[in-house]
Amino acid sequence: GHEHSLTGHKQRGTVLLRKMEISVAEADKRTGKNTVNMQETYTVYLIETRPAESVPEGGTPAAPDTLWRRYSEFELLRTYLLVTYPYIIIPPLPEKRAEFVWHKLSADNLDPDFVERRRVGLENFLLRVASHPVLSNDKIVFLFLTEVMNNLEYFIFFPETQIIALKIQTRFISAVFSRRFMGLKHYSDELNTIILQLLRVRARVADRVYGVYKVHGNYGRVFSEWSAIEKEMGDGLQSAGHHMDTYAAAIDDILEEEEHYADQLKEYLFYTDSVRSVCRKHELIQYELEMAAQDLTYKKQQKEELATGAVRIFSLKGMTSKLFGQESQEQREGRIAALEQSIQEGEEAIKEKDAECQEFVQKAWTDIERFKEQKDKDLREALISYAIMQISMCKKGIQVWSNAKECFNKM
Known part of the structure; x- marks a missing residue:
C-alpha cells in the first residue's frame, strides 16, 4: 500500500513520461553551511531518470542518470510553475513538516519514517508534473530532472513583473468574479474542509486503535506471567499470551501504512491551494480588465468635455481657464488629438485584456476538468484501500481471539 497508485500517470502519460522513467530513489542526510554561514543538517533526494526504451530484450536496463536535489529546490521549481502557468492546478509538494500526525509518531523532519514518506511524496510530485499534458513539456522541468546545477536560480528567471503579480495576487482583490470561478472557489473550500475533517477523524481513530493494541500487549504480559505459576494451565496461558503479543506488535506497521493513506489525502488538501491560486489569478485578470475599462470611460469623458467646452466636474483646470482666459484653439485641438490617440490605445488594451481573460x-477550465477526474479516481482508490485495511485489521483481531479461545478450551 506504500506506493502511490500511479497507474493513472502511466496511462495518460504524455510526452515526458513516455520518454523517460522517473523516480526519487533514496534520501540522504547532508551537513553543510547555509546562506547565513551556519552549519545545518538537511536531506537531499536522489532523482533517477532513464530513457523508457533503454531496456533491451532480456538484457539489463541501462544505468540511470542521477542527481541530488534538496527539498528547497523542489519548492523553487513549483514556484516557477505557479508563475509560468497561472491557469493550471499545479501539483502540490509533500508537507515540509509533519502535520495532522497521529501524535505518538515523531514530528521530527529528519525522522527516517517522515523522510521516507516525503521521498514517496516528491516522486509523486515529479510523476504528476511529468504526466501533465502541459507541464510535462516545460524545458525547465526537463532541466530539473537532468541537469546538475548548484542552484536552480540560475535558470529560473523571474521577470520582475511576475513577482509583483504574485504579490498582488496574495492581496484579495474584490473584483467582479465570474460565477464559474466563484463556484470553483466554493468547491475548493468545501474540499479543503472535508479532507481536514477526514484527517482529524483518522488521527483520532489511529489513537483509539493504538490503545486497543496496547491493551492486548498487557493481556500478553499478564498471561505469560500467569503461565509461570500454573501447572496444567501453563501451556495454554503461554500460547494465548503469545497470540496477544504478536497482535500488539503488529500496530507499528499498521500505523505506518495508515500514514501513507493520510499522505494521499494530504496531497489533495494541498491541491486545494493550487485551485485557489487559479481563482486568484482569474480575479487579477478581471480586475485589470475593469481598471482598463474605467480608464477608457474617463478619457472619453475628458474628450467630450474638451470638444463641447462644458466642464461637468468642478475642477482646477476649469477654474483657471475662467480666470486666465480660454486656451487657444490649437492647444485645445492638440489635447483632443492626444486624447483620441490615448483612447484608441485604451480600446486596443481592452481588446487584448478581454482576449487574455477568455483564453485564461x-x-x-480544461485543466480543472482534468483535475476533478483525477481527484475522484485517486481519492476513491485511497479510501477503498483504507477501508480494506481496516477490515483486514478487524479480521486479524477476530483470529487472535479465536486462537486464544482454543488455547483456553484445551486447558
Missing part, C-alpha cells in the same frame, strides 16, 4: 478561462 478556456485553458483553466
